[in-house]
Amino acid sequence: xxxxxxxxxxxxxxxxxxxxxLAYRHYNADEVIAGKRMEDxxxxxxxxxxxxxxxxxxxxxxQTFERPWFGETMELARLKADVAFEMFxxxxxxxxxxxxxxxxxxxxxxxxxxxxFEEIIDxxxxxxEAQGTKLLWGTANLFSHRRFxxxxxxxxxxxxxxxxxxxxxxxxxxxxxxxxxNYVLWGGxxxxxxxxxxxxxxxxxxAGRFLQMVVEYKHKIGFKGAILIEPKxxxxxxxxxxxxxxxxxxxxxxxxxxxxxQMNIEQGxxxxxxxxxxxxxxxxxxxxxxxxxxxxxNDYQSGWDTDQFPNNVPEAALxxxxxxxxxxxxxxxxxxxxxxxxxxxxxxxxIAAHAGAMDVCARGxxxxxxxxxxxxxxxxxxxxxxxxxxxxxxxxxxxxxxEEVASPVEAGQxxxxxxxxxxEILENYVxxxx
Ligand code: XLS
Ligand code: NI
Ligand code: NI
Numbered sequence: 483x484x485x486x487x488x489x490x491x492x493x494x495x496x497x498x499x500x501x502x503x504l505a506y507r508h509y510n511a512d513e514v515i516a517g518k519r520m521e522d523x524x525x526x527x528x529x530x531x532x533x534x535x536x537x538x539x540x541x542x543x544x545q546t547f548e549r550p551w552f553g554e555t556m557e558l559a560r561l562k563a564d565v566a567f568e569m570f571x572x573x574x575x576x577x578x579x580x581x582x583x584x585x586x587x588x589x590x591x592x593x594x595x596x597x598x599f600e601e602i603i604d605x606x607x608x609x610x611e612a613q614g615t616k617l618l619w620g621t622a623n624l625f626s627h628r629r630f631x632x633x634x635x636x637x638x639x640x641x642x643x644x645x646x647x648x649x650x651x652x653x654x655x656x657x658x659x660x661x662x663x664n665y666v667l668w669g670g671x672x673x674x675x676x677x678x679x680x681x682x683x684x685x686x687x688x689a690g691r692f693l694q695m696v697v698e699y700k701h702k703i704g705f706k707g708a709i710l711i712e713p714k715x716x717x718x719x720x721x722x723x724x725x726x727x728x729x730x731x732x733x734x735x736x737x738x739x740x741x742x743x744q745m746n747i748e749q750g751x752x753x754x755x756x757x758x759x760x761x762x763x764x765x766x767x768x769x770x771x772x773x774x775x776x777x778x779x780n781d782y783q784s785g786w787d788t789d790q791f792p793n794n795v796p797e798a799a800l801x802x803x804x805x806x807x808x809x810x811x812x813x814x815x816x817x818x819x820x821x822x823x824x825x826x827x828x829x830x831x832x833i834a835a836h837a838g839a840m841d842v843c844a845r846g847x848x849x850x851x852x853x854x855x856x857x858x859x860x861x862x863x864x865x866x867x868x869x870x871x872x873x874x875x876x877x878x879x880x881x882x883x884x885e886e887v888a889s890p891v892e893a894g895q896x897x898x899x900x901x902x903x904x905x906e907i908l909e910n911y912v913x914x915x916x
Contacts, residue, residue, distance in 0.1 A: 486550065486565045487829050492572050493837045504830070504837055509844035511574065516806065516851040524843055525815025527577035527618035528570060529776075530584040532789060532821035533832055534562050539824070546824045554587035559602055563609060570615045573836050577616050579666075579817050580606075582653050583623035592645070596652055603656045610660060618664060618815045619710065619746075619774070620657030622649045625670025625718065635692035636672045636685035636723065643688060650696055658705045663813040664774060665705070666746050667696065668712035673719030689723055690737035697742045708813045710746040710773045713762075715755040717787050726755040727765045734771070744773030748819060749801070750780035750787050759797065763804035774814025775805070777843060791820040791839040796916040798846025799853070806850050816843055849915040858911050862904065 490504070499505035511521035538546035545552075551562035563585065570578060582595075586602045589595035610616065624634035624646050632638060634646035650667075657665050672689055674680040693711075700709055711734075713724045724730050727745055734740040745766040752762040766772040779797070781788045792798055805811065818839055822831050853859060869875060878887050890896045 484550075484561065484564050484568060487568050487572060487833070490572055490830060490833055492574060493833065494574075504833055506837060506841055506844070508841040508848070509837075515848060516855065518810070520844060520847065521576060523810060523847055524840075525577060525618065525811050526573075526575040526840055526843070527579050527815050527817040528566075528573070528575055528836065529817055529819045530566060530578060530580040531623075532819065533569070533836075534566050535584040536821050538822075538827075543824075547827060556587060556598060556601065559586055559598070560605055563602065563605055567609045567613055567615065569832060569836075571613060572833055573840070575615075575836070575840065577618035577663075577815055577817075579617070579619050579621070579819075581621050581623035582649065582656075583626055588627070592648065599652060599656065603659060607660055617657065617660045617662035618817055619666045619707075620653050620660070620662050621666040621668065622646070622653040623670070624649060630671055633671045633673070633685065633719075635689050636669075636674075637688075638681075638685075643692065647692065647695065651699060654696070654699060654705060655703065657707070658703055662707055663815075664708045664710050664746070665696075665700070666710045666712055666774075667693070668714065668746075669722055669724040671719055672724065673716070673722035675720050686723060686733070690733065693739055693743065694737055697739060708773050709743045710814070711743055712746040712748060712751070712776065713755070714748070714751040714787075717754065726752070726757060727762050727769070727771070731769050731771060740769075740771065744771045744814075746774045746776060746814070746817075747772075748776035748778065749792070749797075750778050750789060750819075751776075753780045753782070754785070754787060758800075760800045760804045763801060763808070767804060767808035772805075772808045772814075774811065775801070775816055776819035777801075777816045777839065778818060778820035789819060789821045790823075791818065791835045792842045793838065795842055795845045795849070796912070798842050799849035799912070799916045800846075802843070802847045802850035803853060803859075806847075806854055845916075853912065853915050856915075859908065862908060866901075866903075 493504050493506055495510040496505040497507045499507065509520060511519065513520050515523060537544065537552065551558045551565060582599050586595065586598040589598055624630050629642060629645065635643055637643055654665055697709055711724055711730050713726050713730050714722050715725045716722055727747065730745065731740065734743055747762045747766060749759040752759045763772065777792050778789045779792050779794065781790065818836060820839065822835055
């Protein structure tokens with residue numbers, strides 16, 4: 483037992499807790515919403531990197547956090563794990579996620595990094611078993627080290643492609659070993675800064691082959707979890723290949739992977755791409771590739787990935803509305819890929835951030851479930867498309883030619899009459915639930 487969270491009791495559901503007390507005021511793990519326990523709907527996960535590895539730097543200043551486990555030794559890596567699992571015990575969330583680089587010190591050689599990693603994986607395995615915390619997903623950090631500065635799978639240098647393959651293989655093995663439910667690939671530096679030195683077609687082909695190999699390997703080792711791609715339009719590179727859900731889908735189609743790979747959609751990335759979160763969720767669901775979410779928002783004024791904890795209930799409600807409409811999570815969940823603000827120094831800030839975010843999601847989920855049950859939005863949506871029930875209109879979508887569809891118009895039988903979209907009425911409707 484470390485003393486990092488000394489004096490902080492486990493957070494429990496208590497809607498009447500005094501204002502200054504850490505408590506869940508909305509997240510009640512066992513409460514049944516739309517036929518399922520809240521915990522099983524939301525499937526919360528803590529992200530190791532932001533909470534335990536990030537030192538609090540920004541482009542103008544370095545470390546603000548002073549954590550006793552900072553440093554590149556195995557002993558400190560184990561201390562970091564001890565503290566992480568103490569936080570999991572306080573929060574009681576069922577899952578967590580890691581990158582290899584978050585949990586193990588980098589070695590001088592590939593072999594040394596691998597040894598460090600495998601040792602820590604066993605350490606985590608013991609802790610997971612003792613505590614019952616599960617791995618939502620594992621992933622490889624193929625973007626921080628300078629060897630990845632020009633990309634991982636899309637690097638002009640095939641040696642970096644090979645290094646990346648070896649790294650993903652180890653991370654997939656480890657995820658499998660720990661019973662992880664998904665494996666994520668976020669295209670960290672899979673993109674480019676300038677076309678002046680970039681062969682875009684070559685790099686896309688490399689990325690496609692790489693992903694095929696990952697999927698082949700997943701089947702070879704019998705990993706039953708989902709392979710998830712996490713789209714992001716820019717940052718760190720100016721043009722990321724995995725721009726948004728629609729872009730990734732066309733990429734998957736090109737490489738024959740659209741039934742093998744699903745999406746991990748991050749709210750902040752959706753915003754960077756000029757979309758709303760719910761747009762990206764609805765798009766993934768429409769394309770049959772919805773998987774999981776990273777529930778961290780961006781600031782609407784600054785155009786980068788600020789990775790803030792969610793605190794906007796109406797936004798969360800619209801997001802979970804799409805999640806529920808998509809049938810809810812299967813292997814996926816709600817990962818807080820979110821970091822504290824760099825002035826939030828105290829251990830208590832870490833707990834408050836997660837507990838508050840879980841409450842925001844819980845309120846969003848409850849509102850979403852209530853809207854679905856009420857059926858108001860779905861009834862209006864259905865009525866709006868009712869014309870397509872006409873047999874003639876259905877035929878147009880099946881086999882009619884352009885001239886056949888045109889003929890009733892030519893014959894003066896069709897004269898479209900505009901109808902109100904009723905957006906404000908629907909916005910008022912949503913407002914009743916949030
Ligand atoms: C960065 C991404 C990253 C992924 C995991 O913007 O969100 O944190 O979730 O590599
Ligand atoms: Ni992100
Ligand atoms: Ni993310």
